[in-house]
Amino acid sequence: MVTIQDIADRLGISVSTVSKGLNGGKDISESLRQQVLDTAVEMGYTQKRKARVNKRIAFFIENMACEKEDDFGYEILLGFQQGAFRDKDSVDIIPITPEFQQEIRYDNYMLENDYAGAFLLGLALNDPWMQQFCDTTFPTLLLDNFISINPKLGYIGTDSEEGIEMAISHLYSLGHEKIAFLNGSKDSMISDQRMRAYLHSMNKYHLPIDPNLAVYGYFVADAAKYHVPAFLDAGVTAILCGNDSIAEGVIKCVKEAGFSVPEDISVIGFDDLPFAAELDPPLTTIRQNRGGLGKCAFFILSGLVSNIPSSRVLLRPTLVARKSTAIAKPRIALRRTDSLDSVLRVNPRLYEENLKDQL
């Protein structure tokens, strides 16, 4: 364990000067203060006050919000704060940007502000701090991002593989075969996971994979308009979305193109934010237990602080079946009035279930 004395010895200055540098004392030059901080970080000094019982925890948030019920981070923060409250720890919410990360090193920020550990939400793979996590000495938990080797780093999230599998399985049981996937942003680890899971699940059910129907967009409703027209032209009967906002945009686009949800096109979201149940039709979606995720995150981060090296923690998603999914309509047949034979060729499993009534 590195002490203030060690830092003083390394720099050839007094312990009290080191202390001033670490604690923002006044009669020390800015350049010496910076040198003290840099040396402390380099030597792996992590704790300014040894005797502190209650921890200060940083809750960094980027690319997402946590203020309103419909914000993805809202329930996560709530669960996290409930955990902290029980342990009498304090949590600071710190919105960050890539520019902020470029200005100050992660370890310096943590040390200067006396944080025992941090939980970070919404960082992109190419964010400046991502590299620095590989050798940080501060206990650090990332939502939806994984860093290898470093025992101070943990990853928490929802099992995307199982979630996507549940969605495809649900659509398959309804007779859908041509299923498009409008994913979130490309520079995100969970988007990669979900794309792999989509391909894997489609293969598992022997459903056709068309590269034009499995695309990356952005985690916002507006992403839909760039892709939905092509999906409809290709004759899909279902669209799986990277989150609920994308699904909201998809439903809008599908309706604008003159189709109805779910009669013509089934739509599935991901997350189950409160607004998902209020959409028209109410959205079938893959629920992330965000409150549980926040509570669990606090415990796992506390574990990292006391040297329990959790590296990967996944929560189980659940399928919430509402009204935006229904039995697949054999679109080719109904549009072109093909013969019964060709309808059955397109989707033989439907015969028993609903075609007999229609024809």
Add this chain to the structure above:
Amino acid sequence: MVTIQDIADRLGISVSTVSKGLNGGKDISESLRQQVLDTAVEMGYTQKRKARVNKRIAFFIENMACEKEDDFGYEILLGFQQGAFRDKDSVDIIPITPEFQQEIRYDNYMLENDYAGAFLLGLALNDPWMQQFCDTTFPTLLLDNFISINPKLGYIGTDSEEGIEMAISHLYSLGHEKIAFLNGSKDSMISDQRMRAYLHSMNKYHLPIDPNLAVYGYFVADAAKYHVPAFLDAGVTAILCGNDSIAEGVIKCVKEAGFSVPEDISVIGFDDLPFAAELDPPLTTIRQNRGGLGKCAFFILSGLVSNIPSSRVLLRPTLVARKSTAIAKPRIALRRTDSLDSVLRVNPRLYEENLKDQL
């Protein structure tokens, strides 16, 4: 939430009779008691006493021990009990066998004994209860076994992939190329994970894979004697083992064959049980943080009880480098006094590091 009244209604008997059946009351026939229990389990009734604040937890253990410091389960149990102590929950340690699992259904056992949840260690893939976990309604955490879909089921373990990767990376940095893997038993999920990780890591470092050098054994020292002679004949310079006991057996066999550890053959274990440091030579091994695993297991199981659906929790292993691994000796060259050229062909990376001195 199913109540005693629901069970009474289903069976057409009184609430007090149901209560006697559930709580082992006397004036009720054995067959009716069994019927009450079966119906309760079938209906998903999980809690006999709603008002209970402190939980009763079952700690099932099979194929391993937890009594002595050198037992794999010892520190796990200790960590688990520390967690339970903090929450004032009680933990019953229950050794089980496949026969026991055949005699009584898991849910019946849990209900009859009023357990809120269970942590199970050492079960094999083909154990009778493994199937029953797919639809149990009791919060259940498995060490080193994964069950999909069921939100009441969680899996906790050490990241085998990263552990094996650390071992191969360590051997590679010492110049080893021909590395054998003597794995644990075949009917275990972690053995499968570790075999895949071994093949993956060997590929990553472009090391040759020989199917005869990657074999399953058993998690005991005695497994070594069936495989080590063939490894030595094949000219390996390092042997990676599925746990520390196997490594102990391997060291013994290597010595009996007239080779020395680590001069001729490097050996790596897995787990870092206390005896690993006392072997001759002290064993280089992949450490599982078993105390942390136990503490974390208690928290995750408590989460499952309060509906936080953790499905997969992995702790990070660490490499503990002791004296059983060393720079690879170019065995072919040293035994047959080949030319420098052939030595370098066998292991060119060694040239700079130590061959210049030897030749």
